[in-house]
Every structure is written in C-alpha cells, then in structure tokens.
Amino acid sequence: MKVRVGLIAVEDNIDFIAKVLGEYQEIIVVKINHTKEEELHSLMSEHENSVDVWLFSGYSPYIYATRIPTAHPLFYFEYSGSSLYKSLYLLLKEKGLNVNQMSFDTIKSEEIETVFKELKMSFDESRVIENIENLDKVVDHHKRLYENGDTVIALTCVWNIQQQLLELNIPVERITLAVSSIKATTNLLLRHMEMEKFKDTQIAVQMIEIDSLRNRNNYIDTSDELHHMEMRNVSDLLYYSKKINGSLKEIGPGRYAIFSTRGMMKNVTKDFTEKFSFKSAKSLNLDVVISGIGLGKTAYEAETNSLKALHNAQQRGVGSWYVHFQDKKIIGPLSSSQLTIMDSDQEKYKEISNQTSLSLNTIINIATAMKERDEDTFTANAMANALSIQPRSARRVLMLLEQAGFAEKNGEDQALKQGRPRKKYKIKFK
Structure with a gap:
C-alpha cells in the first residue's frame, strides 16, 4: 500500500x-512549503487530488487547516520532551545559559517538567x-517575560x-522536531x-424498494405494461450494480438487494452524502426509490443494517436513502439539505x-x-492506536x-521483556 502524504511544513x-519520511517504503512524500497560514487554503485545494493524507509540521497550521474542507484525514507532529533536549543541550552547554x-511554548508543561x-x-x-491557537498571545507571552x-x-x-x-x-x-517524534506520528x-x-473492503448491502405505479404519470393500461416497466427498472439497477462492482438480487415484488463493498458505495455516494445519479436510466426515477444501505464485516451484518436503514427511509418517505454503519451510526436522507447523523446509542x-x-x-x-x-479492555497504547492519538493523551x-x-x-x-508492565483498563459503556 502506497500512501501519498501531503507534507505541509516551512522551509527550515x-x-x-x-528525509525521515523517506525511510518508509509505504510513503510517497508530496512536499508543500508554506510561510503563512493564510496560504493553506489555496495550497490544500491545489494538491487535494494528489495526496491521500495531510501531515503538518506543527499544531498551529494543523488547527487552522481543520477549518478547510478536505476529503483527507489530517495529522500533525507533536513537539515532545525529546524535541526539547537537543535545543536545551546547545543553550545550556554551548552558550552557558540558565534554564x-x-x-517556552507549545510543549506541555508536564513534559518540560519531566525533562x-x-x-x-x-x-x-x-x-x-x-495553547498556541492565538499566535499573538504567544508572542506577547515571550515579549512580556523578556521585557x-x-x-x-x-x-x-x-x-x-x-x-x-x-x-x-x-x-x-x-x-526542532526530534526524529523519534516524527516516526511516532508517522506510524x-x-x-x-x-x-x-480495511474498512473499504467491508461488505455493503443496499436494499432498494420501488413502487412502479408511482413511477409513471400516465395511467398503466395492462399488467404487461407494468411488467415491461419493471424489467426496465431491473435493467437500470443492473447498470448501477455494474458501476459499483456489485451483484443484484431480487427479493420480492419491487424490492431488490445489491451486494458490494463499502469502498465502492462510498465513492458513488460521495462519502455517503448523495444518492447515485441514474443519468442513463431508461425507466427508473430516483424520486420513487426508497433505499437503505447497510455496512458490516459479514454479509449477514450488512444485510441486517441495510434493512434498518430501509426502515428509516420508509418512515421518511418516497425518494429517501439512508445509510446504517457498523457502529450503529445512521446518516440520511442522502442528497438532502437536512442530512443528519443519528446513533441508536447517541443519548447514552x-x-x-x-x-x-x-x-x-x-x-x-x-x-x-x-x-x-470485539474487545472492551485497552492499554494506553491500544487506546492510542484506536483513536490515532499519542499514548500520553490516551492515558488521560x-x-x-x-x-x-x-x-x-x-x-x-x-x-515487552523489559520495562514496566502496561496497565489494562476495562471500558464499561453498557
């Protein structure tokens, strides 16, 4: 797996x-130099399609970038105690200064205290x-102490x-950043x-319910005409299934299931926000389609979730699409200005x-x-991996x-054979 990393850092x-990132065979580095945070919007827009993830050299540009629309995750390097050691050594030993x-700024006080x-x-x-979100306050902090x-x-x-x-x-x-800090964030x-x-390979099942009688303005004269209309609907659904590398299964009158993957479904729905556009549809009208998309590790779990999503769509009305994720999160209706995220455990x-x-x-x-x-026990390291945060933040x-x-x-x-044992914590959310 090759990952295109958009490295946003300053010239120095x-x-x-x-160079450190270049040691990782999985990484392709896209270097993006910046001097002012106001440049980030244009720089990120310019490189949006040439990277898979954004990596910032510090917290300040990262927090600014969180307000910029992007389809990619954002990471930043944390300045830890190991970053401080080198600078302190030069100042204390070579320049003879008193600590x-x-x-100081950016580095947490407990880390400095440990050093x-x-x-x-x-x-x-x-x-x-x-807190360096307001750079003027940080400058004033240093200026006041100096004056x-x-x-x-x-x-x-x-x-x-x-x-x-x-x-x-x-x-x-x-x-400056320590190599150990760079590698910790990169990992x-x-x-x-x-x-x-891995998530993109999860199974996705889309349940589709069509009322063919709604799909026509003119009166249908015969059952043969209704049958031909349903055949054209099937033809349109087969085209859609092909677009998402899926297989179509008829499960009852006017009801169909399409089996595909999360990654394909994510692409055609623009990250689960919009309904797929049947531009070349011969018969099918999205305004009369009710749909529920379910995701899961197994076909059974995905199918069960798709039926739950379909139930939400039925309650909302004709033309509604909903998505039910493995973590019980529900999004819908797609392609709506009232798109909302729900969770069956949200209140808890x-x-x-x-x-x-x-x-x-x-x-x-x-x-x-x-x-x-499928585990409710975590060490700090396991929690850090699960949340993509640093171990010290996971301990908190x-x-x-x-x-x-x-x-x-x-x-x-x-x-580990050496070092202190890691404490394990049992999470109790039930």
Whole structure:
C-alpha cells in the first residue's frame, strides 16, 4: 500500500522531515512549503487530488487547516520532551545559559517538567504557554517575560512566532522536531490509513424498494405494461450494480438487494452524502426509490443494517436513502439539505461525554473501536492506536473514564521483556 502524504511544513524543516519520511517504503512524500497560514487554503485545494493524507509540521497550521474542507484525514507532529533536549543541550552547554532564563511554548508543561527533573533542574510553569491557537498571545507571552527581565531567550516550536520575535529583537531559538517524534506520528498515520483501507473492503448491502405505479404519470393500461416497466427498472439497477462492482438480487415484488463493498458505495455516494445519479436510466426515477444501505464485516451484518436503514427511509418517505454503519451510526436522507447523523446509542454516549468532559466524538470512537476489536479492555497504547492519538493523551482519556466510573483497572500487560508492565483498563459503556 502506497500512501501519498501531503507534507505541509516551512522551509527550515521540510527537507529534514521529508528525509525521515523517506525511510518508509509505504510513503510517497508530496512536499508543500508554506510561510503563512493564510496560504493553506489555496495550497490544500491545489494538491487535494494528489495526496491521500495531510501531515503538518506543527499544531498551529494543523488547527487552522481543520477549518478547510478536505476529503483527507489530517495529522500533525507533536513537539515532545525529546524535541526539547537537543535545543536545551546547545543553550545550556554551548552558550552557558540558565534554564530559568528561558520561556517556552507549545510543549506541555508536564513534559518540560519531566525533562528538567531528569536534568535535576527546577522548573517554573509560568514561563510556559501551551495553547498556541492565538499566535499573538504567544508572542506577547515571550515579549512580556523578556521585557520584565524574567528571561533572556525564548524557545518556540512555531516558525511564525520565531519570525515575529526576531522582528522585536527578542533572542529566540527554534525547537526542532526530534526524529523519534516524527516516526511516532508517522506510524500512527500509517496505522490509520491501513484501517481505512480495511474498512473499504467491508461488505455493503443496499436494499432498494420501488413502487412502479408511482413511477409513471400516465395511467398503466395492462399488467404487461407494468411488467415491461419493471424489467426496465431491473435493467437500470443492473447498470448501477455494474458501476459499483456489485451483484443484484431480487427479493420480492419491487424490492431488490445489491451486494458490494463499502469502498465502492462510498465513492458513488460521495462519502455517503448523495444518492447515485441514474443519468442513463431508461425507466427508473430516483424520486420513487426508497433505499437503505447497510455496512458490516459479514454479509449477514450488512444485510441486517441495510434493512434498518430501509426502515428509516420508509418512515421518511418516497425518494429517501439512508445509510446504517457498523457502529450503529445512521446518516440520511442522502442528497438532502437536512442530512443528519443519528446513533441508536447517541443519548447514552452524550451522557458519558457530559460526565467525563471527553468529547462526544471521542466517546463514539472508543465505542466503535470496542466493536471493531470485539474487545472492551485497552492499554494506553491500544487506546492510542484506536483513536490515532499519542499514548500520553490516551492515558488521560483512560484516567477520565476511570474517574467517572466508565473504566476500571483490569490487570497488567507485560508486552515487552523489559520495562514496566502496561496497565489494562476495562471500558464499561453498557
């Protein structure tokens, strides 16, 4: 599997990152240089069809890009303690600076504290600003500490902040990414893309219900005429089935099932948002078609879900298409300005979200991972893989779930011969 990675980075680190990514045989690097976040919209639009996933050199351009429409997932590199070590070494050893004379941004205070503890140095949290969504506030943070005489140099992970501080004649050092940080994010990215590819091979079943009598303005004189109309409908459905590499099965008067794959169904419905357009249809009119699409690991599961989706479409009325996913999420009606996402467990997940302060999306993703793994026990690493987040963020998720009573410690996993055993947590969403 070859993955085209759209690497969006600034000039001073794009070649370094691309070199590390080049070690992965699965990756084709598409280098996209930028200097200002305002450029991202045009750059991403220009390369939308030449990449499979976006990868940003930092959090600031990533958070800006989340507001830009794209069909591809987004990832960014996190600046960790290992990224800080190199810069600290140069400043402490070669320039003889005191760590208490420095201000920091981006890297989480607990990571900086861990680094300083290992170096047997004290640490003042007031010199760190973690939230960099507002770059002006970050610049003001460094500027205020410098002008008050609390610091003599700023350490930043953001190129734009470095440039602004240089214009203000404030000494600044850019923290560069550690190779280990680049590889950790890249491995998460590849696992995510592999999972998406696996999803595309899932079975999809589309139930279609047609009332042929509605499909004609003029009065039908004979049963032969009605029969010929239904034959033309079948011809149109066979054309549609061919477009999605599927097989058509008649399951009753005016009711049909098409067996295909999630990937093909996703393509023809434009990521499950629109009905397929029968442009060359001889007889079939989408306005009289009721349809339910079901997805699953097995044909039985997909067929069951398609019938549930069809039931939603029937309740909505003639011309409605709904999709029922394996994780119980339901989307519909397709091609409608009132397209909505529902979940049979939505209210339960909302309550868990409220009690844990975790986002509803995170709760749903955890529930989905439990169904896909057929397992309710996770280590921090397993949770990180399931949610495509860093292990430290996964530990926080598990901690919040445990505090609210939705997870409990369930033994330890000695995955490695060396190192501490990994705690296992049993998730309790039922």
